[in-house]
Amino acid sequence: HNHNIAIIGAGLAGISAAQALTQSGHRVTLYDKSRGSGGRMCSKRTTEGDFDIGAQYFTARDSQFRQEVKRWLDQGWVTEWNPRLYRYDDNGLTPSEDDQQRFVGTPRMTAWSRHLLEGLELVGETRIVRLHPEADRQWLLVDEHDRHYGPYDRVVIATPAPQAVPLLEAAPQLAQTAAQVQMEAGWAVAMAFEQPLTTNVDACFVRTGPLDWVARNSSKPGRAGLDTWVVQSTASWAEGHLDLKPEAVTQQLGQALAEVLGLHLPPPVQSHAHRWLYARPNGEYNWGALAAPELGVYVCGDWCLGGRLENAWLSGLQAARTLT
Numbered sequence: 001h002n003h004n005i006a007i008i009g010a011g012l013a014g015i016s017a018a019q020a021l022t023q024s025g026h027r028v029t030l031y032d033k034s035r036g037s038g039g040r041m042c043s044k045r046t047t048e049g050d051f052d053i054g055a056q057y058f059t060a061r062d063s064q065f066r067q068e069v070k071r072w073l074d075q076g077w078v079t080e081w082n083p084r085l086y087r088y089d090d091n092g093l094t095p096s097e098d099d100q101q102r103f104v105g106t107p108r109m110t111a112w113s114r115h116l117l118e119g120l121e122l123v124g125e126t127r128i129v130r131l132h133p134e135a136d137r138q139w140l141l142v143d144e145h146d147r148h149y150g151p152y153d154r155v156v157i158a159t160p161a162p163q164a165v166p167l168l169e170a171a172p173q174l175a176q177t178a179a180q181v182q183m184e185a186g187w188a189v190a191m192a193f194e195q196p197l198t199t200n201v202d203a204c205f206v207r208t209g210p211l212d213w214v215a216r217n218s219s220k221p222g223r224a225g226l227d228t229w230v231v232q233s234t235a236s237w238a239e240g241h242l243d244l245k246p247e248a249v250t251q252q253l254g255q256a257l258a259e260v261l262g263l264h265l266p267p268p269v270q271s272h273a274h275r276w277l278y279a280r281p282n283g284e285y286n287w288g289a290l291a292a293p294e295l296g297v298y299v300c301g302d303w304c305l306g307g308r309l310e311n312a313w314l315s316g317l318q319a320a321r322t323l324t
């Protein structure tokens, strides 16, 4: 039996569910509050270059996911990134090379999500605020302007856990499960410099101070333009500075970058600060996906497994499998 299915959230989990369900012959429509899509896999485009300000790279450990990654590599949608890796702790900056394969979308992270969305129906700039039950176990989606979409006989919710809870009023058990998941915040700052910084660092895991990650964005394959950098704060620094003005965040995290690299930094010619309220789940779970088949409601997202792109993809796949 072919279903008419709505997916709320067009991040990697929603996209993965959409692809699997479409392949099984169902009719699928994705809804997202943002104009484009890709969710936390997100790039900021500027005149001085494009910056990945959400997910930085991904790893592939599951064999099914690795197969999928191989297909994307063959298509040229993703490329392996081999940064000169460092770590920074109380003893300072030290090289920290390893054998882990890391992949990035080319020429920016969102280029990959755009390719994945080709052929799928996406309704953007539409924030769904509730599900309205109709006769015959069908659902209407209601947006923030009280516009209705549907009816649908299956609904997949693929948003971060805190944003799934209000949509799960009709499925209180799923709502209760999702409400267990706290998601941590994070600040990301992108900076472009006129002259390349004199350092060998392409990426650095930071173990002390306000940062937890530093990347030379322009060291990723296919990135054109100036020397660009992206730094990300720890969750605890973000929690303590949630309402700090973006200019002040840029200033403070720029200073932290200077400390990590041991350099005096010139003022960036372009900078951008982004606050993520729901950057990552505070733990790992083994739900795969959540389901209330008697209602036709399914839930997926990275948080059903962990806080990584691979988790998001696998969770979407699991939701699709449970549904069919």
Ligand code: FAD
Binding pocket: 008, 009, 010, 011, 012, 013, 014, 031, 032, 033, 034, 037, 038, 039, 040, 041, 053, 054, 055, 056, 057, 058, 059, 126, 127, 128, 129, 158, 159, 160, 163, 186, 188, 232, 276, 278, 279, 280, 300, 301, 302, 303, 307, 308, 309, 310, 311, 312
């Ligand atoms: P999301 O990408 O969050 O997608 C959910 C979508 O739902 C969004 O597009 C949102 O707009 C939409 N939405 C929410 N509510 C509604 C609503 N009511 N109506 C309509 N639409 C709605 N992972 C890695 O593997 N490697 C990394 O290096 C890495 N770095 C990261 C760095 C940062 C700063 C952040 C924030 C995350 C990082 N992650 C990383 C995690 C990775 O980005 C996520 O695991 C993954 O993108 C989650 O995908 P998702 O589809 O589950 O959720």
Ligand code: NAD
Binding pocket: 058, 059, 085, 086, 087, 096, 097, 098, 100, 185, 186, 205, 232, 276, 279, 280, 307, 308
């Ligand atoms: P991964 O295997 O490269 O890294 C996992 C973790 O192992 C790193 O965070 C780091 O702490 C450690 N690590 C790995 N290689 C290291 C090295 N050579 N030297 C020192 N430490 C090393 O990648 P993954 O498991 O796919 O994780 C994805 C990345 O996404 C992680 O870095 C994670 O912190 C990050 N992430 C960030 C956010 C955010 O909001 N900033 C959200 C979700 C995930």
